[in-house]
Amino acid sequence: MKLHHVAGNTYYINYPSVVGVYKFDDDSCLLIDSGASPSFGTKTLKILDQMDLSVHGIINTHFHSDHSGGNAVIQEQTNCPIYASPVDKMFIENPLLSPFSVYSAYPLEPLKNKFVMNPYSKVTDVVEDGKILIKNKEFKIIELTGHTMGQIGIVTPDDVFFTGDAIISKHSLRKFPFLYMADLDSYLNTIEKLKNTNYPYVVVSHEGLLEDWREALEENERCIETIIQIILQNTGTPKSRETIIQEVINNLDLPINTSQYFLISASVSAYISYLHSKKMLKSVIEDKQVRFYR
Incomplete structure (x- = not known):
């Protein structure tokens, strides 16, 4: 080195x-x-x-x-x-x-x-x-x-x-x-x-x-848009945060261990918060769960 x-x-x-x-x-x-x-x-x-x-x-x-x-x-x-x-x-x-x-x-x-x-x-x-x-x-x-x-x-x-x-x-x-x-x-x-x-x-x-690096930055933007679209496509009906997290993991075929799961979970939560703040997602209580939908 x-x-x-x-x-x-x-x-x-x-x-x-x-x-x-x-x-x-x-x-x-x-x-x-x-x-x-x-x-x-x-x-x-x-x-x-x-x-x-x-x-x-x-x-x-x-x-x-x-x-x-x-x-x-x-x-x-x-x-x-x-x-x-x-x-x-x-x-x-x-x-x-x-x-x-x-x-x-x-x-x-x-x-x-x-x-x-x-x-x-x-x-x-x-x-x-x-x-x-x-x-x-x-x-x-x-x-x-x-x-x-x-x-x-x-x-x-x-x-x-x-x-x-x-x-x-x-x-x-x-x-x-x-x-x-x-x-x-x-x-x-x-x-x-x-x-x-x-x-x-x-x-x-x-x-x-x-x-x-500018091309890489564009790829970062595309990655964000992909994750956003996965979330939006899977919230036509109200879904729990855990369900949305699992949809992102499955759609992107992300490798998972305990650390990765919770790091990804926290990050998907940030995407949900963003979409909620932009009025692209709404939240509702159903069956004693907080669920999100378009």
Whole structure:
């Protein structure tokens, strides 16, 4: 594993969840996300050590464990600051909130795993939309909410835009044709915001440097429309949320385990909320169930 050069002092490590690296003049660096688990954090430290680089800090695009899983081990070994949005700070510092939020209560034991529940780390600095200085270098923070309520993108001084999970590559969508969602309305606004950007380099978390990112964004839109149509086509008569969730899973032939089921369930709920807010779905109580219909 090595550092992939993008431009200037900006690099990334091409894990399944990319770790961005911005190198400062004193051979310290800022990490953008930290990998999917403590083992990726340890691996990152070894790679950086081989390059004679030390960790100055970590900035998380969002709290999901495949992006913050290496935070704890890196912070423990380097005492580095961690930057995150106000909302995602709460999840990073309170790991139980992640499985709690997808299960809607104290979570089942199978949900308390490294894919859903990130290890605790301390967010020392809260960042919001705008410009920040780190070691006298200017980074841009761009709000990219929707996938989580507090997701951010980071633009390095070299105009390299790390978009977190705001853009999922066409390759990833072919393998898994579903978009995890917290707030669909916010994500649709994020898509429009991304369309109006023109950074020369875009790095997405599950692919790396992406030249065809605008095409990928269009594919993200098509994926959303497919999911919406599945929901609408199956609500000609009132259906429970659980029935709608199952229709989405079946129609897209999504692979299922306990974690996937509840992550998909929470996301489909976000699609239902959006459609309900836009008056495209109505709700009714039938047979002591909340059901949704067109």
